[in-house]
Amino acid sequence: MPPKMLPELAFKRVGPKFPMQANFTPPAENQESYDASMLQYNTHLLCRWLSSQGKQQVPGFGGFISSTGKVPPRKSTIDFYTPINQPITDNAVVYELLKRSEAATEEVGQPYTINTFDLGVVMKACPIVWKYGEEFSKHVILIGKFHTAMNYMGRLTGRKCLGAGYAEILIEAGLATSGCLKSILSRKSYAKALFSLKVVTEALERLLFNVFLEEEKPDIPYETLINLIHCCTSESLDSTLKDPALLKLIDQFLRYQDKVRRGHLGKTGMFWLSVMDHARLVFMMDFAVKTNDFELFHHCNGAMADLFFAYDGHNYARYLTWFEAFLTNIDLSHPVALDYIKLGAIAVARSLIPGALAAVDKTMEETFMRFAKSSGMSVFMYIHIWPSHYPVDNVSQSRIRCEG
Incomplete structure (x- = not known):
């Protein structure tokens, strides 16, 4: 039985100590994992864009991860x-x-x-x-991912986007009412906040992609994307991600985004693309946990520190x-x-x-x-x-x- 009262513990605080040979540059594998995950994210967005003319056949990003993911060996025991x-x-x-x-x-x-x-x-x-x-x-x-992502969304939507029109978008689109808007922007309603951020970010992604199509006029591998839409499996995704035409299209789109970050579409475009970048970090953190990707988890945690520092x-x-x-x-x-x-x-x-x-x-x-x-x-x-x-079932297993 635990003691009814625990003794008070008071001590002088000290900081962390690192090994003598410590390296403070994150492993290259972290960035590689992020790039690979973003490739899947962009492929999913292209499929959603192509399938948006009629009835949407491609699930949201969470459903897409599930459709192309691996089955766990067994349930965790709690x-x-x-x-x-x-x-x-x-x-x-x-x-x-x-x-x-x-x-x-x-x-x-x-x-x-x-x-x-x-x-x-x-x-x-x-x-x-x-x-x-x-x-x-x-x-x-x-550090637990759930609370980190929840607070990160609060800094993004409740602080960085304050006065930028994000709240008005949620109201006009019917994603929120005036009663629950405050809890969404302050990240208290995690599920609603995450869903709203996904919807708004996807809308921004499509707007940016449409401008990219008008200006750059790239070749789009329709057949490859349609095959993935009709057969959304891990095998089909692996095959799609090896398609040279798709890889070229995504590379061109990423280069165009770099132009936008440098002011190609003005300061408004720079701002909303920065919001999209922050939102992508939240989605990638979620992706890391859903797929047990440690390198991606490591990368996202480190990348989130900047926004937290900027907004108290x-x-x-x-x-x-x-x-x-x-x-x-x-x-x-x-x-x-x-x-x-x-x-x-x-x-x-x-x-x-x-x-x-x-x-x-x-x-x-x-x-x-x-x-x-x-x-x-x-x-x-x-x-x-x-x-x-x-x-x-084997107690000797660690x-x-x-x-x-």
Whole structure:
């Protein structure tokens, strides 16, 4: 049984320490993964554009990922642990959680304890790990994708797009009412905010593509795209992405976007293209989790820090900058830990639907947090997730702990 009251934990905060041979340039594989994912994204947009004249036959980007994705080997197993009846804002509660995580991890013989938290808990857990480095040398702290993307959308739509007409677009298009508009722009209604951002971004993408067609008059591989529209599978997508004509078209479109960024369509065009770039980061972060793509996840987290810094998200800017550097050097600071992370520490298989993995912190919010949360966060529970890649019938198998 846990103690009724945990002792107060007070200490002088210290910053992170990196290995002597630390490299602060992200791996080239991250950019390659982003480019490959954006190639799929642009191919999907072209299919949607071509199919928009009649009844839309191509699903949204999430459905497209599912249609062309892989089926998880099995569902992740989620366990619930004893609640700690104290606020998660207390250092002592976070310290107790880290120790319980470590004890459970040692029982199954796993060398590292991997925890996923939202930023609020990360800001409590990291200073403890940094201060007591020897005691917590085997701990790996991950920042949850769900809360990062949610707050990033809030900075984008509620701050950067404030006064630019984004809210008016949502109202005029019937995507929002005056009653729910504030919660969408402030990212509190995550599902509505994400859906609205996808719709507006796709409209902007098509407007830009139509201008590109008028000015550049490129050749369009209609037959290749139609084949993918009629047979949206992973095999068909792989074949489509090898088509030289399609690759040439997308390359021309990307070069045209660079011209727009330099002012080819004026400052209004520059602004809305920058909004599209930020929105694409959100979609790619979602893509990374749905497909368990660690390199893409790493890239998106690092790239998001700039917008947070520009619009008063200084805590996210600070910790995402550290997070990018930490993941870049994790092979030096925590050898072999990256292998465990890639096995499923950033995503949970809650179903056997292809390409539909869920973020760890989103899983927390949709399961026990619905019932455990109170207005003052006075009850704190945590979960143990066994990734779908790990057989749970053999207790000797090492398993990843993702808790929060």
